[in-house]
Amino acid sequence: MKLTLKIWRQKNRNEKGVFVKYPMNDVDPEMSMLECLDVLNESLILRGEVPVAFEHDCREGICGSCGFVINGVAHGPERGTTACQLSMRHFKDGDELTLEPWRAKAFPLVKDLVVNRRALDHIIEAGGYVSVSTGQAPEGNTLPVGKEIADQSMDAAACIGCGACVAACPNASAALFTGAKITHLGVLPQGEPERERRALSMVAQMNAEAFGNCTSIGECTGVCPKEIPLEVIANMNRDYVCASFKRREDLPTPVAPVLQHT
């Protein structure tokens, strides 16, 4: 089938970006979105042009590398699917697809469709873990964890850190990402002791980065490839509110946000 790809091209952060249209005559409906870009890039290279930079790695929808906005929707029209698993059969012959990078101040552009998502690592770094060192762990079955709790934790832990939630949020908020980690660890008995401190420090880091606020609008969960539920944000807020009303000596210190590094 024939398609036109209208792709955002930008050499780097400091240069101006533009949309460039690339007509494609021979798109197989069985291809994935990224394979379609591969084919385009092969032809660009042979024409002596610079190929489109886009991030990708596992192409199985789990590493979280890939992702861009396709026709106004992060990861494209298919729910619960990353760009790498989006099949071209969802488009019609003659369609024009607009591909844009995640757009958020906290995700500075690197090139074309590639952005820098280190801000998400910073949020984890601030407290997205259980502070347990290697070697001292008790026997695995010492603390029973009910199946419902384990499932709830797993639902949140499924986050792949792709950043689509930020991209889709009209406020460019990272609440779903942060809430997912706070929920994953917070509901488990292993994560309970640090629960409030974790919420304080992760929220502090989230606010130190240039993300917007959550308006409970729900676009994030709509585009999330793992369909992480909106409740995780409420869980984050609850832990944060509870933690904020207690006196504590050990207030978190956020690390310098991404924008200060670049």
Added chain:
Amino acid sequence: MSTTEVTPHLTEPITFWQSTNGKKVVMAVTGVMMFGFVVGHMLGNLQMFEAPEHINAYGHFLHNLGELLWIERGVLLLAIALHIIATIQLALRSKAARPVGYSRRQAINSSYASRTMYWSGPIVLAFIIFHLLQFTAGYIHPQATFVQGDVYQNVVSGFQVWWVSVWYIFAMCLLGLHLSHGLWSMFQSVGLAHPRLSPYLLNAARAVALVIVLGYISIPISVLLGFIK
């Protein structure tokens, strides 16, 4: 790794207010206060369906509350102010969080109400100002007469002007829209969520908002249709 210093606890309330999450909590709490007023005011207004003496007496009672009335007004004003300040600050932050916008955007999961909060809020505010000037202060009276103290008559004559009614109905619909998202969102903001309850919460919020809208607009409609004279 370099760290930015945060001064310890003396500044805790400030830190809370400075965080986006804290501001949303403030918006939720002030939202609840305003919602309380909206419900009370509606219940008061529905006395229009009884004899004129009822609502006139109610108006009289409110006016004679003295300091209490001013405390209530003060609290509400403060709530409105905080709600608006937080909104503006968060909106500015959100705008800054996406300096380059998308050329194309398609909403796939959000309600119309949630996407239009920035519009429904200010329009309702503008309406409230108009409404106060019309019925409380009596500065604007498109109707022929405004009689201080005769609430019933003022309402009836006011709503008989067609565009006052239309403006009122329009604003109340927007209020309903604002509430249908806001009532649900405040649970999210303060962190009251439960996997089994949350799915119903959004529908409950919508139902309550609908009741509020119907309660309010029943009055101008009844006036226009001649049920209330």
Added chain:
Amino acid sequence: MKLDARIPSGPIQEAWAKACFDMKLVNPANKRKHSVIVVGSGLAGGAAAASLGELGYNVKCFCFQDSPRRAHSIAAQGGINAAKNYPNDGESVFRLFYDTVKGGDFRAREANVYRLAQISGKIIDQCVAQGVPFAREYGGSLANRSFGGAQVSRTFYARGQTGQQLLLGAYQALERQVHAGSVTMIPRTEMLDLIVVDGQARGIVTRSLITGEFNVHIADAVILASGGYSNVYYLSTNAKGSNVTASWRAYKRGALFANPCFTQIHPTCIPVSGDYQSKLTLMSESLRNDGRIWVPKKKGDPRPPNEIPEEERDYYLERRYPSFGNLVPRDVASRNAKAMCDEGYGVGKSGLGVYLDFSESIARLGEKTVRERYGNLFDMYQRITDENPYKTPMRIYPAIHYTMGGLWVDYQLQSNIPGLFVLGEANFSDHGANRLGASALMQGLSDGYFIIPYTVGNYLASNKFAKVDESNPAVQEAVTAVKTKIDKLLSIKGNRTVDSFHRELGKIVWDYCGMARTAEGLEVAIQKIRALRDEYWQNVTVPGSGDDLNESLEKAGRVADFFELAELMCIDALDRNESCGGHFREEYQTPDGEAQRDDERYSYVAAWGYNGPDAPPELIKEPLTFEYVHPSQRSYK
């Protein structure tokens, strides 16, 4: 050269404890003065960096992705083995050890495997403590399942995302150390050379994938945890970025590469659909627990699967292996699928596929139960193929998936270059000629969490480290070599893209050094690879420049290394005149088509040493002795 694997003497059960006690310790105050480089941030690298950071070493961790959380360990679906024996079904450390040695077709080092089995339980404990949301029973205890041909339920899992959850556990532990300041994380950076000074590994040369900048990082020890080399086949289940470059550059600096021809084919992947195909998608082997594999009895049967009556279906695995049936090990399942397709029984458009049928399970267990067990895999299959596996059987075909070969390491996971340690899939040590399902995660974490913290400490405490700076001739030489290569690749400006070469190389390796190999074919392959490599260096085109994000340039360097590796794989496969595990030489098979080992002549690790670009590599043998598990013909009948 004589290889010393440094296996402790005495009973195997006490070997690791003895080794640990014999190892020297670094004074706590001195730990932060020692710097350690970790290349790779997957299960092995991430776990190693986190654990060494916890101990107080000054760690730098590198990955080519934008975040350590994206390492390809994340894609492992099925689970992780551990000798916990929770289900009370006969599991023990010895049985896990036994199964792993046997599963590896008696080409693994006994002592390493025994240690792996011993440590396996601690890994689960550690991950549970980190908050890894393993599947649980209603009573709250950890759930187990049988997996990949094991007859005991020893596999722990987190839905179909076990690798993801374990990796996130390691990633979080790593980020905790980044926050504590003991680990510096350097993402989007590729290691391009190893710096060896006075015989010791003392650092690496890196290139930033964003700015193209070259940097030298000096340390007291270098740990490679850079994964496997399945992408030499172009089409594999590995991530697109997975590459052999770090290991290969170490090989060219003198590290030995062991058993390169031991590669594993995974039986349950989604078949190729077209020429544009960029990678293969694996579906968890757990599908074989409830799915039945069959082909039509009639060659080239054009009927849709649901119209083929029961008596016209050949459930060939159940027929040939009555006791293991559909749960035979990966190499056996893969080879049988290939044999069926080669004989013309294959299904699907390309004829390269067999059916994996759930209709019986759905009838027996109900669709709900099947959905609970495999829902995400079924969804993935449907997303890719547009076919509903609840209604029509899946089509599957084997795909390259894991490489057992890798850099040679001793019992302490140190290569033959002092100070160069190799962990996880990048080393060769634990899986022999075939890896059992759910063992890779176990090995990566065992190496990273529980072995390297001891052995690196031992190395650092036992050696002296002269000061090395960038003016050192060895450093200068390495940097120049790296820059020259990059410039060369950019300057060829030929007519073919890197991917077109990679595809062609992959096809050669798959055809001649894939699931079945012959001496004749391997010789052809070596000639073809050399010819294609020559063309590559004349005719490849790499667009853009070296000073910004340039994926073609990254790939060009990696493919150049794959060419050299591919040749070594064929040389190794040609040299090993026997069949074992994933290495199936058609000349060496039993009358009923099973792998025929030759323990007399080939019970050794083939470690290859680099002899310069024009000389053939040198083969150094590490003999394998089996005191606890006696080599026998593997039988799954």
